[in-house]
Amino acid sequence: MSGQPDRPEAESEDAPNEETEADSTDQEDVAESAVAALQAQADENWDRYLRAAAETENVRKRAARDVAHARKYALESFSRELLAVKDSLEIGLAAGAAADADSLREGSEATLKLLATTLEQFGITEVDPEGEPFDPELHEAISMQPSAETEPDSVLTVIQKGYTLNGRLLRPARVIVAAEVPDAAADD
Numbered sequence: 420m421s422g423q424p425d426r427p428e429a430e431s432e433d434a435p436n437e438e439t440e441a442d443s444t445d446q447e448d449v450a451e452s453a454v455a456a457l458q459a460q461a462d463e464n465w466d467r468y469l470r471a472a473a474e475t476e477n478v479r480k481r482a483a484r485d486v487a488h489a490r491k492y493a494l495e496s497f498s499r500e501l502l503a504v505k506d507s508l509e510i511g512l513a514a515g516a517a518a519d520a521d522s523l524r525e526g527s528e529a530t531l532k533l534l535a536t537t538l539e540q541f542g543i544t545e546v547d548p549e550g551e552p553f554d555p556e557l558h559e560a561i562s563m564q565p566s567a568e569t570e571p572d573s574v575l576t577v578i579q580k581g582y583t584l585n586g587r588l589l590r591p592a593r594v595i596v597a598a599e600v601p602d603a604a605a606d607d
Contacts, residue, residue, distance in 0.1 A: 500537045507533055538582075546581030546592045548574045557581060559591040569597040 507530040515523060535545075546557050552573050553560060561578055569575050574594045581592030 497537075497541050500540065501534075504530060504534045504537060542585040543589070544583050546583060546588075547577055548581075548592050548594060549577045550574060553594070553596045557583075557588060557591060558594045558596075560596045561593050563596045563598040565600045566597040567600045571597055571599045573597050 507526075511523065511526040511530060514526070518526070538544075548554070548558055550569070550573060552570075558574065558581065564575055566575050573596070574592075575597040576595040577592055578595065579590075579593040582589040
């Protein structure tokens with residue numbers, strides 16, 4: 420009888436080995452499927468990354484192209500409007516030989532008005548500060564001249580008008596600034 424009890428023990432030893440092998444096979448299958456799922460997710464993420472990187476590069480190139488185009492053609496509408504002024508000057512010169520002084524003056528005034536309108540249309544405004552206090556941010560003093568009629572440190576004469584573009588100074592007005600009149604009693 421001693422052989423029989425050994426046998427069931429042998430059977431009982433074999434049974435856990437089969438279950439252990441089955442469990443390890445199942446675990447390997449689960450691990451392989453998990454690795455496959457993770458690899459598929461990694462491949463999908465890599466594909467998304469490549470697409471996003473390509474889209475970012477396309478956006479960068481498109482933006483650079485748009486900036487270059489904007490710089491190249493920024494003055495297009497302004498230039499188109501200035502052509503009318505040029506045409507007016509050419510017509511005046513062509514008619515100049517047969518015209519009298521008054522009609523030439525009228526034509527020049529009309530052309531100047533057309534130019535001023537075009538400049539205003541594009542945000543270019545004139546700085547004509549005669550009689551105003553001197554402002555070093557808008558005016559360039561050429562000299563100072565004593566004047567009894569104008570307050571000291573105000574613009575006496577405008578030599579060359581200045582211009583601003585949408586509030587930003589393009590060219591300062593060149594001016595002569597009024598100074599105090601020297602006292603005649605101080606000279607004696």
